[in-house]
Amino acid sequence: MPKPLTIPFNKPYISTKCNDYMLKAYRSGKHCGNYDWTNKSIQLIKEKYNTSEIFLVPSCTAALEMGAMLAGLKPGDEVILPSYTFSSTVTSIMLFGARPIFCDINPSTMNIDVNQIKPLITNKTKLLLPIDYAGVPCELDKIKEISNKYSIPVLVDSAQSFGSLDSNSKWCSSEADLIAFSFHETKNISCGEGGALVVNNKEWIERAYILQEKGTDRRNVLQGKLSKYHWVDYGSSYLLSDILASILCGQLEDEKTIMSSRANVTQLYSEILRKFENQVNVIDESQKDKYNHHAYYIVFESHQKRNYFISLLQQDFKVSAYVGYSPLHSSPMGLKLGYKPSDLPVTQDLANRIVRLPIYTELGQSNNQLEYLKYAIETTLLSVLK
Numbered sequence: 001m002p003k004p005l006t007i008p009f010n011k012p013y014i015s016t017k018c019n020d021y022m023l024k025a026y027r028s029g030k031h032c033g034n035y036d037w038t039n040k041s042i043q044l045i046k047e048k049y050n051t052s053e054i055f056l057v058p059s060c061t062a063a064l065e066m067g068a069m070l071a072g073l074k075p076g077d078e079v080i081l082p083s084y085t086f087s088s089t090v091t092s093i094m095l096f097g098a099r100p101i102f103c104d105i106n107p108s109t110m111n112i113d114v115n116q117i118k119p120l121i122t123n124k125t126k127l128l129l130p131i132d133y134a135g136v137p138c139e140l141d142k143i144k145e146i147s148n149k150y151s152i153p154v155l156v157d158s159a160q161s162f163g164s165l166d167s168n169s170k171w172c173s174s175e176a177d178l179i180a181f182s183f184h185e186t187k188n189i190s191c192g193e194g195g196a197l198v199v200n201n202k203e204w205i206e207r208a209y210i211l212q213e214k215g216t217d218r219r220n221v222l223q224g225k226l227s228k229y230h231w232v233d234y235g236s237s238y239l240l241s242d243i244l245a246s247i248l249c250g251q252l253e254d255e256k257t258i259m260s261s262r263a264n265v266t267q268l269y270s271e272i273l274r275k276f277e278n279q280v281n282v283i284d285e286s287q288k289d290k291y292n293h294h295a296y297y298i299v300f301e302s303h304q305k306r307n308y309f310i311s312l313l314q315q316d317f318k319v320s321a322y323v324g325y326s327p328l329h330s331s332p333m334g335l336k337l338g339y340k341p342s343d344l345p346v347t348q349d350l351a352n353r354i355v356r357l358p359i360y361t362e363l364g365q366s367n368n369q370l371e372y373l374k375y376a377i378e379t380t381l382l383s384v385l386k
Helices: 018-027 036-049 062-068 089-094 139-152 201-213 218-222 242-253 253-276 305-315 331-337 347-352 365-386
Strands: 055-058 079-084 100-105 125-128 156-157 177-181 197-201 296-299 354-357
Touching: 018 036, 018 365, 036 055, 055 062, 055 201, 062 089, 062 156, 062 177, 062 197, 062 201, 079 089, 089 100, 125 139, 197 201, 201 253, 242 253, 253 296, 253 365, 305 354, 305 365
Parallel strands: 079 100, 079 125, 156 177
Antiparallel strands: 055 197, 177 197, 296 354
């Protein structure tokens, strides 16, 4: 048995250059948003992914809220989204009075089941809001076909998929009207708290700047077009501090290292679980060279075995695993909205059987940790599946 270690579920990557960057940002005296480090980070993203206008924001939640405003959501509007997602996906649209219409998921991807979207569309449907679970992009091509047919915009919650490529080798969700990313400490690229909104609809870009600046035209002052700014629209404080942007900049510069290190963990799990492929289901690896290695999950045949696996792994080896999302439709708030657990049978069933395994950059850089993790996972699976 390898030397005992403690393996957490997640551990933020610490970029060595960030100490210098943070100090420079602090000494600059420009601590709020949309200054030098924000612009540097945005430029790095644009150069790598050839994307449209990018707004750095305090969180993916803020990005989703901005997206909901740009899409013009109003009370009584309906938004189609999966129930298997984080609460921010739905609270971002309910904040403006819209009603969530939950859709079941595809068991092979854990993303929204595209074949079930059309029957949910009504004359009140104003937005499609899929997610990219575990870093695997949703089927945007098919979703866009529906979007174009019914003239409904698409906002993709890509909190987990920054850096992933879709099946056409394009940057994930690059053809959506709006894309929301997360740079929370649990994500591949992180700055503690942070996010980004990509606006591909050119008609919405100018308004996005106003919404981000608390409903003012302050950007015109920064650009020297006006001597003072005015309140002109709705908005909120959707700016990422330039100090946090300096951390983000260092992480973006290290993205290749981060991705390759996490890929080492994915490769380890693939090798382990190949031995158990007839007893558990795992993440679809057909596109493993394109996804960002954000997460790796196992689906057991029962929730009892899932729970036993998690508890045994922690108890015997101090290795942390996580259950995944609690479905929104069967949550206390979902029940208040009139949903029942049986409304989305696939979502409810898979949520009871899925477990996410630990994965973080440092883990993929340590042979000792990988060796210990391999022993712990294999031993626990043999106990649970015997």
